[in-house]
Amino acid sequence: MVNLIVFSIVCLAFTVQQAVAQQVPSSLPSEAAIEAYLKYQSRPAYSAFAVSPLGVYGESWSYGLISSADDAAISQCEEKQPDAPCYVVARDGESLHETTDVFSLRQHLTQERLKPWEPIEAFHVAMQVANNLEQAKAYRTYLTRNGNKAFAIAFGGAWGEAYGETNAHRAQHLALQSCEQKQGKQGQCQIIDTNQQATMGRIKSTILANADNDIRPLQAPTPDNSQRLAELAKTLLGDKWHDYQNATRHKAFAISQFGAIGIVQDHATPTVAEEAAILKCEGVNALREAMPHLQDQIAPCVAVAVNNDFNEANIKQITQSLDDQSSDTN
Known part of the structure; x- marks a missing residue:
């Protein structure tokens, strides 16, 4: 009886060790995929195993043609999760990718779920x-x-x-x-x-x-130099001038010499508004880059207004560029 117990323990230990040491594709993305793959390896021939980065899987076997097995495994995987592509990682029980042992892969997945990140500065x-x-x-x-x-x-x-x-x-x-x-x-x-x-x-x-989240209305521009610059900016903004005047809180307007524009409002700080306006304007440039007939109409975006402050240098830069274009046309 004792010998039988010892023999059973030895067999169990061997089975566990064998399972742990078993090689599986290192690209298996989840514990569920690992468990399914271990069972899949004993399936009949003409089989395939597919996974998605989102953690789902699909499998097939006894299809007669390996291409049919691939299609069936991918189809089953994508039915479970249609929002991400699935790809075959094994055929007839043999991995198509780099392999690792089950224990190491499980340890890696655990580390990925728990890994810490560097702290970010307050606020x-x-x-x-x-x-x-x-x-x-x-x-x-x-x-x-x-x-x-x-x-x-x-x-x-x-x-x-x-x-x-x-x-x-x-x-x-x-x-x-x-x-x-x-x-x-x-x-x-x-x-x-x-x-x-x-x-x-x-x-x-x-x-x-600022815990009280104090949002105060913007001050009107002063009548001196700011008013003069506002008139110059109004010429550049054209029919968008009214939109900008009605914008609230921290706002900004960016433009390029070829007319790409970006208007933003309701931002936390003037700096945020300025960056957001330039990014929005550059988004127009990005669209033009994809269109061959517009690729000659791409130029850097600059901020001409942040709140009621107008950037004289940038306004003059854009105005001069427009004048040069007009001269070239004539």
Whole structure:
């Protein structure tokens, strides 16, 4: 009886050790995919195993043609999660990718879910949330989270986050999903941070730094030099001048010599507004880069107005460029 018990323990230990040492594709993205792959390896021939970065998987076997097995595995995987592409990682039980042992892969996934990040300076947030108190507070909390993570927002509205994930793709997907559920509409949310990397950089948020969130109306321009510059800017802004005058809180206007413009309003600080206006204007340049017939109409964007302050040097630069274009045409 004792010998039988000892033999059973030895067999069990061997089985566990064998399972742990078993080689699997290092690209398996989740614990569920690992478990499914271990079972898949005993399937009959003409088999395939597919995964998605989001952690789902699909498998097939006994299809007669290996190409049919590939298609079936991918189809099953994408039915589970249509928002991300699936790809084959193994055929007939043999990995197509670099392999690792099960224990090491599980250890790696755990490390990815728990890895810490460097702290960010107090009150600094992603530029897109600097003027929204609720989003800014949520983002500051997000910065303390561990593991692969992402933060998504709908401008002026909802936000969503995900953290403690095995990879950044899954974190981004879940953050967008959370944001869109709160917003109530699809396609209005965007990722603004992945793994402590803000897409447009970070700045100090005034509304976080000042607890009372004091928002005061902008002062009217003084009648001296500011009024003269305002008249010059009005010429450049054309029919957009009225829109800019009606804009609220911290606002800015950027323009290029070829007429690309960016108007923004309701930002936390003048600096944020200026950067946002230039980025919006440069977005027009980015669109023109993709259109061959407009590629000769690309020039750097500059801020000509921030709140009621008008940049004389930039106004003169754009005005001179327009005059030069007019002379060349004539």
